Amino acid sequence: MMQIALVGNPNTGKTSLFNQLTGTYEYVGNWSGVTVEKKVGLLRNKQGALIDLPGIYSLNPLSRDESVVTHFLLSEPFEGILNIVDASQLERNLLLTVQLLEFGKPLAIALNMTDVAERRGIFVNEKRLAEKLGVPVVPIVARTGKGCEQLNEQTFAFLQQKITPLQLFYGNVIEKGIERFILLVGDKVDETIPKRWLALQFYEGNRYVHDYLKQRVDAEKLHSLYTEVENELQKQEGVSLAQWIYDQRREYVRDLILHVVERKNVGQVPLTERIDAIVTHKYLGIPLFLLSMYLLFQLTFDWLGAPLSDALDAFFAGPLTDWITAGLAAIGASEFIRSLVVDGIIAGVGGVLVFVPQIFILFFFISFLEDSGYMARVALVMDRLMEAVGLNGKAFIPLVIGFGCNVPGVMAARTIEQPRERLLTMLLTPLMSCSARLPVYALFVGAFFAKHQALVVLSLYVLGVVVALLLAKLFSTTILKNESSVFVVELPPYRMPQWQALWRSTWDKGKGFIRKAGTFIFGGSVAIWLLSYVGPHGVNVEMDESFLAMIGGILAPILVPLGFGTWQAGAALLTGFLAKEVVVSTMNIIYHVPDVESLQGLMVSHFTPLSAFSFMVFVLLYIPCLATVATIRKESGSRKWTLFSMGYAFIVAYLLSFIIYQGGRMLGF
């Protein structure tokens, strides 16, 4: 099947275009070598696959995210490139196009945001642009789908036509350097990669191209060639290689723009600037951010989520259990099977599934913040605070995403340029209270803090953030001493997110939770039920005599100072490592109750409000879940730091719960 790469600057509507051009079928995997999500969709015309690549400004990467594209060009087979270009930011978009054209693969340009450009008085003559560059140019509005039909028809056609690589004149020094480079590498590099392109990337200082070459060509000779050309250019022109090459390309692009763009004066203040005057206001910025977070939590947990979850819970505990019990009785199932299904699977899996509405609502709002462009403003507004703890504003975005699920949060840290800041962000993201911890809070606040539900839950979220910031300060001044931290963030124009795109990304994020319920939590529930059903003295034993009680009992003594030294709590916490929501499943099974409401009634005899709060704090912090640990391992590439992320979390959780419980008792709670 034909492979087409989708390449373009960040914030140019790549995801919208991807959704428009591909159907529902989509393969998500990882690039070999680097753990960056690889999204491949089948084109609607069924004639090829579209590969979604991370947004980049230039082929010379600064962050790990961006290196994927260079890696792709160097090592993956593909037939053509679909280059998405933002018509309202033509200059910097075309700078990338030039590098892609130099690569020489068949290429088509999707000229996006022509509507935004025209509102700003920028009119692009796409016919002339196509003529000048010698490739097809299709104007589109990816958000609404305008022009995508035409693009889909042409994508196949453009791949048939070979194009000659674009060849700019880079001045005598570079041109001579290119010749010498081509002689030096000879036939030691892959035939599919144009040597001129390779030479230019080499002189620009593209680290990945350097690594690629070092594996094939004598490193010393490469190095001496590079320094010779660099010195020669410095002597003649007085600028660095990278700057010179950039300048030549920009001159070409500016000249091109003069020929294809017509400017008209529109003279109206864009909406984005009017919104920014408020949300990035000097003093209103932070309060507005906190207010929007508060509204997000109220909507998710109180106003919308709670009624939906309650209805679902009532359905599982009532009609569904009755139907299944009746059905099992009708087919004459044994007591063992009945108990397994009703007490194990329905209690365990159902106890977690009831939180699906809340989790989807949370993911929906996080997607909304991402798609609207507000997230970048959050990075700007929070940078001062993050700088104080040794991070930068961009690290705040993984933390916010971590509220939905820690796994994408850890992965989102890839956009951070500095390796140490990125590692630090990955280590701290698990402290963000993800949606899987929500079922645990919901259970306990319902039982002990019925009047102040939202407030208590909010306090846990805030606690997670505060602990993360304090630890950031601690780590960045001790074990992870930072090289000077840097921060540059692009603030894209605001856009009203499209419903279709929002639903798609909400579903992408949320489906993992449902899948987890069907696999991990299902298996975990069965295992836990079995452990509670059998004991050293046989099957169908009293719960206190079961294997589960024995295992939990080992942990119980060390949990006594925290206020919940029972085998039940110990067993729930142990199983919670699989996934945090399993804590609730385990409790449902242990306490042998059909629904959340009666479980809450029972909890009151095992916990006090103080020990319940201490327990919630412990669950918040004590360990990243299994999936998060695996992600940290892959993303950091280090076993040591993965172990560290688990170890420090447990120590901090223990200390904090200890202080809360013992302190609270002294204060007389």
Next chain:
Amino acid sequence: MMAMTQLQSGDRAKIVDLSRVSELVRRRLLDMGVTEGVEVCLKCTMPLGGPFMIESCGQCLGIRRSEAMRIQVERV
């Protein structure tokens, strides 16, 4: 010639010298088309020594005060 930090919110200025800006920031600014000779507008600054929001060719970006201090500009 003056440092960008001496501008007031709403001022427009032309960038004269970026050579003292750290390598990584300069590369990123270059990526977004901000380089010597380009006109920028200081949109706003965040409190307590927070970042600067600047606009150039219709696009906005944020940089730190410490970096803005190293950018030499000329009022236009």
